[in-house]
Amino acid sequence: MSYSLPELPYAVDALEPHFDSETMTIHHQRHHQAYVNNLNKAIEGTDAENESLENILRHISQYSPAIRNNGGGHYNHSLFWEILSASPKTAPTGKLAEEIVKVFGGLEQFKEQFNQAGMTQFGSGWAWLFVKYNGTIGVASTANQDNPLMDTNLTNQGYPILGVDVWEHAYYLKYQNKRADYLNAFWSVLDWAAVEKKYEEVISNLG
Numbered sequence: 010m011s012y013s014l015p016e017l018p019y020a021v022d023a024l025e026p027h028f029d030s031e032t033m034t035i036h037h038q039r040h041h042q043a044y045v046n047n048l049n050k051a052i053e054g055t056d057a058e059n060e061s062l063e064n065i066l067r068h069i070s071q072y073s074p075a076i077r078n079n080g081g082g083h084y085n086h087s088l089f090w091e092i093l094s095a096s097p098k099t100a101p102t103g104k105l106a107e108e109i110v111k112v113f114g115g116l117e118q119f120k121e122q123f124n125q126a127g128m129t130q131f132g133s134g135w136a137w138l139f140v141k142y143n144g145t146i147g148v149a150s151t152a153n154q155d156n157p158l159m160d161t162n163l164t165n166q167g168y169p170i171l172g173v174d175v176w177e178h179a180y181y182l183k184y185q186n187k188r189a190d191y192l193n194a195f196w197s198v199l200d201w202a203a204v205e206k207k208y209e210e211v212i213s214n215l216g
């Protein structure tokens with residue numbers, strides 16, 4: 010099988026003024042497309058062609074660096090586009106909201122810890138909210154295109170349900186070096202309904 014670039018579920022200018030259309034266009038059409046193309050090249054003629062991307066990432070230590078970088082890139086960006094919206098649900102409710110209170114003390118405390126993870130990730134990477142294999146949630150950051158699914162990531166393993174791209178290509182055109190401003194803007198376009206949906210799916214699959 011081969012992978013293809015998913016359509017954005019909104020127009021490229023839908024997330025203005027928080028995420029500008031030029032950044033969205035380049036990020037989706039060039040960066041994400043490149044991860045897709047390079048992932049397809051990297052798996053061609055290998056056993057990875059017959060594995061799901063999730064399974065590949067969960068056993069990424071057995072695959073090449075090209076599959077790690079581009080498989081992670083495709084997975085992470087696909088998740089990122091899905092959790093953004095021009096008319097987002099601005100706070101979680103239900104089970105996820107309860108879990109956030111239990112683990113972090115509240116939504117504001119969670120956001121602070123998440124922003125901190127995004128700010129302190131040195132160089133390129135991602136900050137995550139993820140569901141651990143024991144069903145609780147945590148915040149983590151990872152370098153490059155890694156994510157909590159990867160078995161190379163020993164301390165924070167699980168299923169990512171919310172992620173923010175802190176590569177400079179995600180924010181430099183609009184925010185230059187001001188990563189904190191970009192992270193603040195992210196909360197204005199993050200759709201908690203999409204995150205809740207992912208949370209419910211993971212929790213029900215974990216049993």
Ligand code: MN
Pocket residue numbers: 036040086174176178179
């Ligand atoms: Mn990116």
